[in-house]
Amino acid sequence: MIDPITLIELTNLKAAGKLEELAAHPQLGMKPDWIGELAQSGNPTVRKTLAYNPALADFPTIVEKLSKDRSTIVRVYLASNPAIVTAPQAVNKLGESGPVDIRSALATNPALVNFPKIIQKLADDEHTVRFFLARNPSIANFPEIIQKLATDKARNVSEALASNPAIPTRTARI
Known part of the structure; x- marks a missing residue:
């Protein structure tokens, strides 16, 4: 069951343009379409914050997408997120990543x-x-x-x- 208070909180964050706070919200999974939008944000700080959100465990396709992100810092945050366990291909990709920072975070x-x-x-x-x-x-x-x-x-x-x-x-x- 969706908690109406949390849904209002999420809606208010989005309406106020507080995308980084929205991306960090642990109940973001209540709005799956927003996760997809945040993963495509032009702002790497928003994508980085999303990459570390535990709600990603329910969204392996988003984890896969973020594992290929052009920003190293996004992939570093994703590599350190335990939620990536639901996307084995992403874990493998991160383990073979070029920058040592990504593999260090995964370690x-x-x-x-x-x-x-x-x-x-x-x-x-x-x-x-x-x-x-x-x-x-x-x-x-x-x-x-x-x-x-x-x-x-x-x-x-x-x-x-x-x-x-x-x-x-x-x-x-x-």
Whole structure:
């Protein structure tokens, strides 16, 4: 059932031209057509804000669209959004993205637990990406990745793993 108060709030934000606030609203999914409009906004700040909205979990086609956005910052925000789990092709695209910032953001995403191949790919990436992956608690169920990161040549990667609260201290200091 649609909450009329929330619907009024969303309508008021749109009418006032407060598109960034609208894009951030957690109940934006009540107006699916507006999500599509915001994804096509000429303003990258609006698209960036939408890209991190948890409501995107119900809109995998929008996630797919945003994963191809021309703005790197939009793709960075999308890569860090756990809602992308509903769009596996987008996750794969982001994992193969050119800019290291996008892959680094993806490496922090707790939804990675559902994408072991992407975790493996990120574990073989640049040291910055490996650093962020080592800090991600969702790698705890991947002993081969933990082993690889624990013995990484880049000291900051093994240190990041040692500070990961989901990894037993003994394991992280191999």
